[in-house]
Amino acid sequence: MRRSSRILPAIVILFTVALPTTIGAQQRPSIDEFLAPAYPFELVSAASADRIAWLSYQSGRRDVYTAAAPRFRPVRFTRTAKDDRLDLTDLRISRDGATVVFVRGHAPNRDGWVANPTSDPHAG
Numbered sequence: 001m002r003r004s005s006r007i008l009p010a011i012v013i014l015f016t017v018a019l020p021t022t023i024g025a026q027q028r029p030s031i032d033e034f035l036a037p038a039y040p041f042e043l044v045s046a047a048s049a050d051r052i053a054w055l056s057y058q059s060g061r062r063d064v065y066t067a068a069a070p071r072f073r074p075v076r077f078t079r080t081a082k083d084d085r086l087d088l089t090d091l092r093i094s095r096d097g098a099t100v101v102f103v104r105g106h107a108p109n110r111d112g113w114v115a116n117p118t119s120d121p122h123a124g
Helices: 003-026 031-035
Strands: 039-045 051-058 061-068 088-093 100-104
Touching (some): 061 088
């Protein structure tokens, strides 16, 4: 067997192994993506329409999303610019999917105080 016929398969194998590693290195997620992953919670669906809504938490920001059939492409209702530490809860959607409501803020504690996580003196 000639030497060149043995080298060619070795080069092909080298590129086959090295190329995905190089491509994968360019698409590695950042450490911030691991420390602050997005996750959905409180998923609700309309009773008589193909529409869903959910709350999302990403990097401290809480937002409301909705999506409708057939593509179920997410549409963000709220635009939280920073982590204001205010909860979103009690998500509801109307039967026809036209209205989405939610509560922004905290419920009173057992003493009747409402949390003020940002220490805003103007919070009511």
